[in-house]
Amino acid sequence: MSADVICKAYQATEDGFLSLVTKQWPMKPQIAAVGSCCLVGVICNGTLYVANLGDSRAVLGRAVKATGEVLAIQLSAEHNVCIESVRREMQSLHPDDSQIVVLKHNVWRVKGLIQISRSIGDVYLKKAEFNREPLYPKFRLREPFRKPILSADPSISMHELQPHDQFVIFASDGLWEHLSNQEAVNIVQNHPRSGSAKRLVKTALQEAAKKREMRYSDLKKIDRGVRRHFHDDITVIVVFLDSNLMSRASSARALIYPLEGAELTSLRIY
Incomplete structure (x- = not known):
């Protein structure tokens, strides 16, 4: 396992989707505008590799023995042009295009179309x-x-x-739009292994309802096709880490996956 191996896996995925678009183009040309963020976590020999395209996010929960708190540590870099450094990166990569990033309806977008600067697919902006x-x-x-x-x-x-690393939250931007890193970590810490992923999704939806000045129960009744106007898709995976397994992996230098459990909750709104 290495960063190079992960990069090759991403490129193989991108190439595979490009091949699909090429084949489908005559019958389904709109597939050229289909794309996805891609967040990957791999644990090998006590090392956590985190790779990201787009604006999903991985956050580690680390215990602080002195205080008993759990600190939130963001492990992934995001590629959304609402972030000034990402806008500067795009401008440096396209110095001859003054419209590479455009402020449209108070939202920064690449060419006025899309917020993310990296993705799988979206070949209409690659080819x-x-x-x-x-x-x-x-x-x-x-x-x-x-x-x-x-x-x-x-x-x-x-x-x-490390032994004091407790868990990792992998989630799409639909969660982070409503919860800070520390708020999400606190929820998992207070409800370990008891539906943490579902609690994160529910809390994010409650925040979305509050911002719209409506009740959570009323938001849940809205048809998913319409709910896109109220909140984004939310996908959450919580991976719990086992310090005992990590310790053995470190001493034996064996291929051990130090996972005690994982939870997945996903809410898609089309």
């Missing part, structure tokens, strides 16, 4: 041959581009797991 008719006009750029606008290169970090 000029797919940015044309019969793709819907709202996706087509007025001028052709010579090099990819979006990237499929993940940001990768490596973290040597």
Whole structure:
């Protein structure tokens, strides 16, 4: 396992989707505008590798013995042009394009279309041959581009797991839109292994309802096709770490996955 191996896996996924788009283009040209964020966590020999494309996020919960608190540590880098450093990165990569990032309806977007700068898919902003008719006009750029606008290169970090590392939350931006890193970690710490992922989703939905000045029960009644206007999709995975297994992995240098349990909850709204 290495960062290079993970990069190759991402590229293979990107190439596979590009092949699918190429085959489907004559019958389903709108597939060229389909894309996804991609957050990956791999634990090998006591090291946690976190790779990310887009604006999903991985957050570690680390116990502080002196206070009994659990500290939230963000492990992933995000690629959303609402972040100033990401805007600067895009501008440096495309110095000849003054419209590479545009403020539209008070939201920064790449070419006025999409918020993320890296993804799997979205080939209409990576391959000029797919940015044309019969793709819907709202996706087509007025001028052709010579090099990819979006990237499929993940940001990768490596973290040597310690006995006081308790769990990792992997979640899409639908969660982080409503909860801070520390708020999410506190929820998991206060309700370990008892539906933590579901609690995170429910709390985020309660916050979304509050921002709309409505009740949570009323938000739940809204049809999913309409709820897209109230909150984004939310996917959460909580992985609990076992310090005993990590200790044995460190001493034996064996391939041990130090996971005591994991929970997954996903809410999709189309």
